[in-house]
Amino acid sequence: MLHTAIVAAYDTDPFCVALKKVLSLREDSTIVDNLMFVDGQLVIPNTHSIQKNLINKEHIRLGHLGFIKTLTELHRKFFWTHMSRDVKNASKVCTTLPLTLLDH
Numbered sequence: 001m002l003h004t005a006i007v008a009a010y011d012t013d014p015f016c017v018a019l020k021k022v023l024s025l026r027e028d029s030t031i032v033d034n035l036m037f038v039d040g041q042l043v044i045p046n047t048h049s050i051q052k053n054l055i056n057k058e059h060i061r062l063g064h065l066g067f068i069k070t071l072t073e074l075h076r077k078f079f080w081t082h083m084s085r086d087v088k089n090a091s092k093v094c095t096t097l098p099l100t101l102l103d104h
Contacts, residue, residue: 002053007034009045015081016045044080051080055090067091 010016036043
């Protein structure tokens with residue numbers, strides 16, 4: 001389902017439309033199963049619901065450890081414009097204590 005949403009959103013995101021046109025000219029880029037990758041990172045379209053879903057899943061997987069760790073892990077796997085801003089905004093609204101603090 002996420003795969004389908006990403007591929008469909010590529011056609012409506014101006015950045016992704018432009019990137020797709022020059023992707024074949026870049027040595028660090030590829031398309032696999034209709035998904036665009038640059039430097040090994042999956043390109044995520046500018047679609048709030050997709051980005052929010054990825055941020056929330058990673059933030060929860062990491063045990064609510066905050067902005068830096070969530071951003072670092074997302075950046076290893078994904079690329080989207082303004083990722084840092086989006087992760088920072090999502091981290092500000094998290095009211096769950098990090099799992100590491102619950103052990104003490």
